[in-house]
Amino acid sequence: MFEKHIYANRRAQLKKSLGSGILLFLGNEESPMNYKDNAYHFRQDSTFLYYFGIKEPALAAVIDLDGDETILFGDEMSIDDIVWMGRQKTLTEKASDAAIERVLPAKELHQYISSYITKKQKVHYLPPYRAENKTKISSWFGLSVSEISNRASIDLIKAVVAQRSVKSAEEIVQLDLAASLSADMHQVVMQAARPGMYEREIVAKIHQAAMASGGQLAYPAILTVHGQILHNHYYGNQLQEGQMVLNDSGLETELGYAGDLTRTFPVGRQFTPVQKDIYEIVLQAYTDAKDLLAPGIRYLDVHLTACRTLTQGLKDIGLMRGTVEDAVNAGAHAMFFQCGTGHMMGLDVHDMEDLGEQYVGYTDQLIKNTTQFGLKSLRLGKELQPGYVLTVEPGIYIIPELIDQWKADNRFKEYINYERLEQFREFTGIRIEDDFLITENNSRMLGKHLSLTVSEIETIRSSV
Amino acid sequence: MFEKHIYANRRAQLKKSLGSGILLFLGNEESPMNYKDNAYHFRQDSTFLYYFGIKEPALAAVIDLDGDETILFGDEMSIDDIVWMGRQKTLTEKASDAAIERVLPAKELHQYISSYITKKQKVHYLPPYRAENKTKISSWFGLSVSEISNRASIDLIKAVVAQRSVKSAEEIVQLDLAASLSADMHQVVMQAARPGMYEREIVAKIHQAAMASGGQLAYPAILTVHGQILHNHYYGNQLQEGQMVLNDSGLETELGYAGDLTRTFPVGRQFTPVQKDIYEIVLQAYTDAKDLLAPGIRYLDVHLTACRTLTQGLKDIGLMRGTVEDAVNAGAHAMFFQCGTGHMMGLDVHDMEDLGEQYVGYTDQLIKNTTQFGLKSLRLGKELQPGYVLTVEPGIYIIPELIDQWKADNRFKEYINYERLEQFREFTGIRIEDDFLITENNSRMLGKHLSLTVSEIETIRSSV
Structure with a gap:
């Protein structure tokens, strides 16, 4: 990862280009080859890497434009995970390496987003390209899979493209x-x-x-x-x-x-x-x-x-x-x-x-x-x-x-x-x-x- | 591929273990890494390989238990595909290599399955593990993604397991x-x-x-x-x-x-x-x-x-x-x-x-x-x-x-x-x-x- 201030600065710059509501970023899941637990090598979503830097599957992050807060959604490892995958940094430590203030369990994301949808506040998301993330967006926003891309946030797309196009x-x-x-x-x-x-x-x-x-x-x-x-x-x-x-x-x-x-x-x-x-x-x-x-x-x-x-x-x-x-x-x-x-x-x-x-x-x-x-x-x-x-x-x-x-x-x-x-x-x-x-x-x-x-x-x- | 009679014999044996209706087999799609067209190396679904042998993405096959017919659903290459991917065997040739009698365009599969669902005939499918195939089953059968696996055909699972467990x-x-x-x-x-x-x-x-x-x-x-x-x-x-x-x-x-x-x-x-x-x-x-x-x-x-x-x-x-x-x-x-x-x-x-x-x-x-x-x-x-x-x-x-x-x-x-x-x-x-x-x-x-x-x-x- 880069140093943590780089991620904080990138997010701060992004926030300046957008109004109110929340920005939702979905990391990638593991991608199965021939059954669920036999996966291809993991490739994180590039925009997620750009703003959060964490190369782990099954994460999501939210930037709250009004509350001035970034939240990482994901789960800590269980003892079974440690036996099979080895001890790693905790999610809280990884979040801290990317200057993210708060970590919540993955299962709370749906509820978190729903509260914004209910309040009719804007939830900006990027067009998903992996079927796992299409399914999540479809279920959380009550959209059919074919509607998802049309409802992606053009403002967010343009702001991300403007920022990622100019290399630091x-x-x-x-x-x-x-x-x-x-x-x-x-x-x-x-x-x-x-x-x-x-x-x-x-x-x-x-x-x-x-x-x-x-x-x-x-x-x-x-x-x-x-x-x-x-x-x-x-x-x-x-x-x-x-x-x-x-x-x-x-x-x-x-x-x-x-x-x-x-x-x-x-x-x-x-x-x-x-x-x-x-x-x-x-x-x-x-x-x-x-x-x-x-x-x-x-x-x-x-x-x-x-x-x-x-x-x-x-x-x-x-x-x-x-x-x-x-x-x-x-x-x-x-x-x-x-x-x-x-x-x-x-x-x-x-x-x-x-x-x-x-x-x-x-x-x-x-x-x-x-x-x-x-x-x-x-x-x-x-x-x-x-x-x-x-x-x-x-x-x-x-x-x-x-x-x-x-x-x-x-x-x-x-x-x-x-x-x-x-x-x-x-x-x-x-x-x-x-x-x-x-x-x-x-x-x-x-x-x-x-x-x-x-x-x-x-x-x-x-x-x- | 093995010789074509091997696939024909495997399918004939499978049909003997099951009653009436149709057996639906979904091949795998390309699996995107960081955007749709940058995919991992293609891995075909193993059961699809076992009965049909064709290692190409975006195929499906149906075995009609009553009509005594196997149909491959997929699309032939366009001239643009040939420019980008090179000339290959046609889908019809590939089907013939697996002793499959009939090829239909991919878009006809939904309609084909619906006609069986409407007639209340049994459509057997296996539990999908890739999100792309979960999405298809969900939409064709009108099931939520969480219901899909419970509605997979136990009869088909047992018949496939019995056959694939004993190696020829x-x-x-x-x-x-x-x-x-x-x-x-x-x-x-x-x-x-x-x-x-x-x-x-x-x-x-x-x-x-x-x-x-x-x-x-x-x-x-x-x-x-x-x-x-x-x-x-x-x-x-x-x-x-x-x-x-x-x-x-x-x-x-x-x-x-x-x-x-x-x-x-x-x-x-x-x-x-x-x-x-x-x-x-x-x-x-x-x-x-x-x-x-x-x-x-x-x-x-x-x-x-x-x-x-x-x-x-x-x-x-x-x-x-x-x-x-x-x-x-x-x-x-x-x-x-x-x-x-x-x-x-x-x-x-x-x-x-x-x-x-x-x-x-x-x-x-x-x-x-x-x-x-x-x-x-x-x-x-x-x-x-x-x-x-x-x-x-x-x-x-x-x-x-x-x-x-x-x-x-x-x-x-x-x-x-x-x-x-x-x-x-x-x-x-x-x-x-x-x-x-x-x-x-x-x-x-x-x-x-x-x-x-x-x-x-x-x-x-x-x-x-």
Whole structure:
């Protein structure tokens, strides 16, 4: 945990943005795998971590805006719990570590909330994403599960997003650490991969690095020779000379902050000439995008810059044609780049995704309402501010099913050279991703440098 | 998956045990970590795996007892799904692999069930353990979440337990494999641990072994120098000469079958004399218990045998006193052995724990209703049958908090030598565990031999 005054200050700042009533924060429960007592590793809710810092299941907290009090709801361990789980700090001690004044038994929460509902005072809550917490909200507020999210407090969502979006000094230390630990792990993977290995053997090294560093993976690793599958979690392929490995993985620090890095490297010692050409295009898009990062720039424009660089590069090698600007405006580049250039990062790898993309990545003036394939997957569009942390992750992905569908529809044939594209059907995909902090005047990459250029990567792979 | 006829035969056998109506089986959903789309690795429900074999989220299946039909409810992938997740077999192909005749869209399930409820025909379901499935049952059947489990079908629970308890030849192959892979992993850990390492570095090796073998861990690893904490998931201690490491971990095969092994070994090259004495007592209890395993023997008696051997050994070293039989009947041994000697195993490490301990581990004639500390944690009491797979896992655990509590109450002072026990306060704990199959006349250990005796273990550790 951070020092206790940090949590007290965060809560004090939050209270200033809101009127009266109470703020209700639900921690996460244990999440069962195949029966109640066989649970996945525990992950606390990120907003709960941010304001209360306690990484234990089955807690809730209330901030009373009028009474100027924070209450933690939870239960102390029984002797049976101690036998099975070991002696830990008491809940009262944990509360004190987070500067929380008062602890009440978990069973009193329902009654506590009901008294506010009865008095018609506002009970602000955030949209729950776990079914256990949906069930609680549904029962306490007398709402059907489908109504719950619509009744979440927009005021609270906006206040939390405003606060969590701007990272404090101690958070930046954590995010630098997460990025550096993740870079170390990527370097190990880049050195260890050999033709003949199975993807899962490399994923095993990623898990080992995560556990040994004392944290967890911030998200399930994407480690694949089929880099065109954007969220691939299948690890059964055998690495073959001539293929590339795409490794999108990142560690989470003990305090819960995420790293999120991607590198693509050859299974053998060198990229093929075609792989190298396309790698250079993606690297140029990465460079053009990151060089733009600064306060006041809209991330939407960073994204469109990356798209234009990709399109220009694809034109240069004959896969696209026509005017770059027009092709990007029409969305033709999305044949090759189907997703967004980046997203906010912090306690979540897609920071605050549970609070809603519109609030986290857009504004009341910049509403996200596009249905354009590609652009609809851009999670961040708004103007950047000092303290924002985000990813830059352009890529080129050749997806045979998408070629077949668009070609059959004659879609964007003025911009896409389908005849030549057929020769690239089996190319797979390349992504390059780093994490950046927006500074007062500019930006900087988080964590240590990780081999990036073709020559840096081929130097590492030269020992294969 | 197994061959399709296996699933068809399992379902045909199940239908024979039940009357009319429909049998409803809910597969698992993705389980979110910190927001909806950042999920833990997917674990299918074990009963769903058993009858349908399909390891995909968001499926359900119905067996129509009257219409002689099995229907899979789920949705085919969209082009957006293919872009993000890659092309897979269609749902219809997957259904065909499990010999399921018919596939309907997921949204039709509610209507399908309602038509049976309206006709007042019986809809059998199993007690759900995940909140997502509780919510579905609650809404479809118009029950509050607290009523759901009481309305689960006892007939279906009993029929499923009867069938899943007796392992078939192809399941035994899987369970042998799970135990052998787990033994390999334990051997690696036993060779790798060194004074000065952190527990998490060893857990990292366990995770690596699990991933590299293509499966997962069957349960969160217990890897600790504080072996007295029965379900310890903290990995932050540094290994010190003179301590012991308790490693309770097991792999799950790709088809979902569990291994569950425990070994305790010295951080240095040798056990201390006291550690060795207590190890030998636990090993004797293990041997006496496993030698009893055969059809017709009640596991309760296996457990009580282990308890008596432990008590005799503790008497021999002066920690207990009085008559062994009386001490065990009174429950005084539970100061040192607070849990049960074993449990059923299969697709779950505690097999079918979601279906209820009374049905899985006891019978209508042998009702579990003890409140005695220790015995109340025995998950399996009933008579063994050929095909049962179970663990034998006695241990001795010295828990300072339990000493303080019982001593203050003067509890069992005729059987426990509290003065001498004070000298053992910091001893920690030892457990030895293997997996066994009940055969036609006898039993056999599953998987390959894993170093077990003091001399075998010290030989491995001699290279430290």
